[in-house]
Amino acid sequence: EIVLTQSPATLSLSPGERATLSCRASQSVSNYLAWYQQKPGQAPRLLIHSASNRATGIPARFSGSGSGTDFSLHISSLEPEDFAVYYCQQRYNWPLTFGGGTKVEIK
Amino acid sequence: EVQLVESGGGLEQPGGSLRLSCAASGFTFSSDAMSWVRQAPGKGLEWVSVITGNGGSTYYADSVEGRFTISRDNSKNTLYLQMNSLRADDTAIYYCAKGLGSNWLTFDYWGQGTLVTVSS
Numbered sequence A: 001e002i003v004l005t006q007s008p009a010t011l012s013l014s015p016g017e018r019a020t021l022s023c024r025a026s027q028s029v030s031n032y033l034a035w036y037q038q039k040p041g042q043a044p045r046l047l048i049h050s051a052s053n054r055a056t057g058i059p060a061r062f063s064g065s066g067s068g069t070d071f072s073l074h075i076s077s078l079e080p081e082d083f084a085v086y087y088c089q090q091r092y093n094w095p096l097t098f099g100g101g102t103k104v105e106i107k
Numbered sequence B: 001e002v003q004l005v006e007s008g009g010g011l012e013q014p015g016g017s018l019r020l021s022c023a024a025s026g027f028t029f030s031s032d033a034m035s036w037v038r039q040a041p042g043k044g045l046e047w048v049s050v051i052t053g054n055g056g057s058t059y060y061a062d063s064v065e066g067r068f069t070i071s072r073d074n075s076k077n078t079l080y081l082q083m084n085s086l087r088a089d090d091t092a093i094y095y096c097a098k099g100l101g102s103n104w105l106t107f108d109y110w111g112q113g114t115l116v117t118v119s120s
Helices: none
Strands: A005-008 A010-013 A019-025 A033-038 A046-048 A060-066 A070-076 A085-090 A102-106 B004-006 B009-014 B018-025 B032-038 B045-051 B058-060 B068-073 B080-083 B090-101 B103-108 B114-118
Touching: A005 A085, A010 A019, A010 A085, A010 B009, A019 A033, A019 A085, A019 A102, A033 A060, A033 B103, A046 B103, A070 A085, A085 B045, B004 B090, B018 B032, B018 B090, B018 B114, B032 B068, B032 B080, B045 B068, B045 B080, B045 B090, B058 B068
Parallel strands: A010 A102, B009 B114
Antiparallel strands: A005 A019, A019 A070, A033 A046, A033 A085, A060 A070, A085 A102, B004 B018, B018 B080, B032 B045, B032 B090, B045 B058, B068 B080, B090 B103, B090 B114
């Protein structure tokens, strides 16, 4: 099973600041990685697929990078609605797995 | 507009069974793979199962293999998850999720989830 390790567990930032979230895979997943955002009481929302492709309707302040084992999600300037939990997910191998999540909270 | 609406959750005793449903609309249901993903209270996301658009292939997480069965009725635009031999650690919100076209193991739309509680 491919283990995805997200860091940090919690990121405390202010609106307007830049956020960088990390996802590290226990073995290469090529670019078969997605990022999701989840707010309290809501379902997850797809942000990024195939490591760097924004999903439909996702603002340009969200971007993804990386390949192989190291990936990042960048939020260029945090808006109030961006404070949430973010998960990465790999589709390279069975079983599909998610990272443990990074919570982006207001500082 | 894509809509996914889950139903069928509730309280069940250990060893019991439940069948979840997910009613889909707003897209060509038979063209897309569909998955179930669950989230235990206060925890992260766990993929459970996926079925291809024509229902010909299914895959399961080890934790549910042999106990859960995913299926779909394309004439009714509905996805199912038959859950047998339920255990306490199956307690979670169960989401159905739509596959992103050819990128079928990425989930571009999610339902709001249905809560399954397994307890005596």
